[in-house]
Amino acid sequence: MGMLxxxxxxxxGKKKDFSLSNEKDAHASDSDENSERGNWSNKGDYLLSMVxxxxxxxNVWRFPYLTYQNGGGAFxxxxxxxxxxxxxxxxxxxxxxxxxxxxxxxxxxxxxxLFQGVGITMVIISTFVAIxxxxxxxxxxxxxxASFQKVLPWSDCFFWADEFCSKTRLVSDCxxxxxxxxIHANYSFITSNNLTCMNGTINYxxxxxxxEQYWNKVALQRSSGxxxxxxxxxxxxxxxxxxxxxxxxxxxxxxxxxxxxxxxxALFPYVILLILLVRGATLEGALDGIQYYIGRQSNITKLMxxxxxxxxxxQIFYSLSVAWGGxxxxxxxxxxxxxxxxxxxxxxxxxxxxSVFAGFAIFSILGHMAFVSDRPVSEVVxxxxxxxxxxxxxxxxxxxxxxxxxxxxxxxLVLLGLDSQFATIETLxxxxxxxxxxxxxxxxxxxxxxxxILLFLLGLVCVTQAGIYWVNLIDHFCAGWGILIAAxxxxxxxxxxxxxxxxxxxxxMMIGKKSCFxxxxxxxxxxFITPVLLTAxxxxxxxxxxxxSYGSVLYxxxxxxxxxxxxxxxxxxIPVVAVLKVVKAEGNLCQRxxxxxxxxxxxxxxxxxxxxxxxxxxxxxxxxxxxxxxxVSGFVY
Numbered sequence: 001m002g003m004l005x006x007x008x009x010x011x012x013g014k015k016k017d018f019s020l021s022n023e024k025d026a027h028a029s030d031s032d033e034n035s036e037r038g039n040w041s042n043k044g045d046y047l048l049s050m051v052x053x054x055x056x057x058x059n060v061w062r063f064p065y066l067t068y069q070n071g072g073g074a075f076x077x078x079x080x081x082x083x084x085x086x087x088x089x090x091x092x093x094x095x096x097x098x099x100x101x102x103x104x105x106x107x108x109x110x111x112x113x114l115f116q117g118v119g120i121t122m123v124i125i126s127t128f129v130a131i132x133x134x135x136x137x138x139x140x141x142x143x144x145x146a147s148f149q150k151v152l153p154w155s156d157c158f159f160w161a162d163e164f165c166s167k168t169r170l171v172s173d174c175x176x177x178x179x180x181x182x183i184h185a186n187y188s189f190i191t192s193n194n195l196t197c198m199n200g201t202i203n204y205x206x207x208x209x210x211x212e213q214y215w216n217k218v219a220l221q222r223s224s225g226x227x228x229x230x231x232x233x234x235x236x237x238x239x240x241x242x243x244x245x246x247x248x249x250x251x252x253x254x255x256x257x258x259x260x261x262x263x264x265x266a267l268f269p270y271v272i273l274l275i276l277l278v279r280g281a282t283l284e285g286a287l288d289g290i291q292y293y294i295g296r297q298s299n300i301t302k303l304m305x306x307x308x309x310x311x312x313x314x315q316i317f318y319s320l321s322v323a324w325g326g327x328x329x330x331x332x333x334x335x336x337x338x339x340x341x342x343x344x345x346x347x348x349x350x351x352x353x354x355s356v357f358a359g360f361a362i363f364s365i366l367g368h369m370a371f372v373s374d375r376p377v378s379e380v381v382x383x384x385x386x387x388x389x390x391x392x393x394x395x396x397x398x399x400x401x402x403x404x405x406x407x408x409x410x411x412x413l414v415l416l417g418l419d420s421q422f423a424t425i426e427t428l429x430x431x432x433x434x435x436x437x438x439x440x441x442x443x444x445x446x447x448x449x450x451x452x453i454l455l456f457l458l459g460l461v462c463v464t465q466a467g468i469y470w471v472n473l474i475d476h477f478c479a480g481w482g483i484l485i486a487a488x489x490x491x492x493x494x495x496x497x498x499x500x501x502x503x504x505x506x507x508x509m510m511i512g513k514k515s516c517f518x519x520x521x522x523x524x525x526x527x528f529i530t531p532v533l534l535t536a537x538x539x540x541x542x543x544x545x546x547x548x549s550y551g552s553v554l555y556x557x558x559x560x561x562x563x564x565x566x567x568x569x570x571x572x573x574i575p576v577v578a579v580l581k582v583v584k585a586e587g588n589l590c591q592r593x594x595x596x597x598x599x600x601x602x603x604x605x606x607x608x609x610x611x612x613x614x615x616x617x618x619x620x621x622x623x624x625x626x627x628x629x630x631x632v633s634g635f636v637y
Contacts, residue, residue: 033335040333045259052266052419053326054351058319061388063355064362066311071302073294078312087316089525092344096507098331099340102606105325107434110603114596115493117577121486122325123431124570128478130424131455132471135462138239140413147406154214155397166207169374175201211394223465226559230465237463247421248452252445255333258422265419272412280364289367292377310541314480323487326423329430336610339511365395469550476548477563482570484538495526497597
């Protein structure tokens with residue numbers, strides 16, 4: 001660095017402040033390497049925030065359900081393959097990208113302006129997910145408060161139940177032998193005459209567990225379908241408000257406050273999961289559930305279905321939070337020379353082991369529920385949401401001192417959801433900070449609260465009597481194809497247009513020079529396996545598309561249309577921004593496209609001391625543009 005830069009930078013990241021204002025962004029402190037954006041207080045804050053972001057409700061609510069739905073233990077085969085071939089390569093790529101540039105998911109596309117719409121798509125998908133994710137946290141809060149009773153309200157068929165409510169499976173009729181002849185009679189006749197039903201002839205009355213009826217009739221007040229919106233369920237709305245207040249309070253100082261909260265929210269759930277697994281393993285029928293999970297009852301033929309592979313890929317993205325923009329945002333607050341490679345491996349392995357671990361706890365309880373109701377394991381639950389709010393409550397009601405365990409479990413669910421939600425909202429505020437740094441420096445708390453209030457209002461439709469259908473609809477469309485599309489374009493843009501070898505050189509500026517052998521696996525995945533695999537799954541899943549449903553309830557045509565509109569709204573920015581970038585460029589069409597496929601003049605490490613010879617040419621456009629109002633087609637930051 002020349003003498004002309006000395007007044008601005010006394011050391012790397014330590015910038016002299018000649019202004020009369022003493023205001024400082026809550027993200028930044030005097031000890032930070034990057035005094036403008038701020039850094040994590042320590043490595044533990046970052047790792048636990050990443051683990052908390054990745055290990056969320058999906059590990060307890062989504063992964064076991066997908067495993068159960070897609071053939072039990074057989075699902076672990078595509079899940080593991082997707083982790084190695086798609087999840088981990090993309091996770092490492094996004095962590096490296098955010099750390100290298102110290103920018104959020106939209107601004108980081110200085111690397112390839114033509115694809116800046118991919119970043120916008122990621123942020124919009126994260127916004128949709130943030131809306132309904134907090135609704136699920138609100139469900140957990142409601143159950144948590146309902147646990148403050150001597151007898152759990154879903155432990156038996158109380159006043160709210162109908163004639164189909166039963167803790168056991170009731171026999172309707174069957175065949176039996178009477179005086180040497182086979183007769184068919186109702187079960188009351190069979191028992192009154194001391195007869196025995198013949199094997200394979202028993203018919204059962206339609207029945208539901210108390211926890212299932214409580215979920216539908218009391219907690220949700222569920223309507224008949226998406227057509228019947230009904231009223232706002234006031235206690236769910238209050239729980240939703242409380243969850244947003246908690247999120248806003250935890251993020252009032254950005255990463256400096258949320259980085260401390262996650263020490264509890266990320267670690268405590270493991271204690272409860274372990275206790276639940278030990279208790280579940282001691283219940284009758286638990287072995288049958290576990291065998292369905294990993295053993296002989298697994299359905300290997302499910303691997304021939306495209307939906308299974310699509311579910312494995314989307315679950316990896318959903319669980320690892322790949323292609324949501326959050327990994328880029330959280331990693332952007334790392335110090336430049338942080339070892340993002342080892343961080344990626346550690347977080348991915350921890351996340352996936354947690355999913356498998358939670359699956360054992362879930363399936364041991366499903367096996368017990370199947371034993372009690374005399375049903376096959378595959379018939380116990382109808383929907384993924386019911387696993388957390390039907391299977392678990394049913395199991396908790398059978399534990400000694402059940403209100404205590406119920407409180408602890410739902411408290412765990414709340415914590416699992418919150419630390420993921422912290423990172424999602426941090427993604428949105430990081431995007432705003434990169435675009436309007438001076439606004440966020442002065443008004444971080446009002447902006448954060450404004451984001452929370454807006455998303456709360458948008459989420460009110462999800463706490464109506466038809467709310468669960470909206471939650472399922474958003475999850476079906478936005479959390480599936482949207483992230484697949486974003487991931488495919490992200491890897492194509494960075495590896496094939498920006499240049500995979502060039503990107504590897506960028507990573508080596510942070511973690512040091514590595515051998516060709518070290519990069520062999522990553523090159524194989526980034527250059528060929530991952531993009532081909534994701535593209536094939538995306539096309540295959542689109543071809544085999546089936547309309548969404550919630551349990552046995554089918555969605556109206558207009559509901560499916562709304563789902564398509566949501567996903568179109570998420571991805572339409574990709575071509576729109578690309579066209580606007582080309583239009584604003586100079587030269588003929590080919591020259592314009594070529595210029596948009598090159599990094600901007602200010603692409604490179606955020607701090608000048610980290611740029612070295614490779615990025616010594618980088619132009620700091622911030623001072624020139626800080627008074628301009630950025631548009632969707634031309635973000636400066």
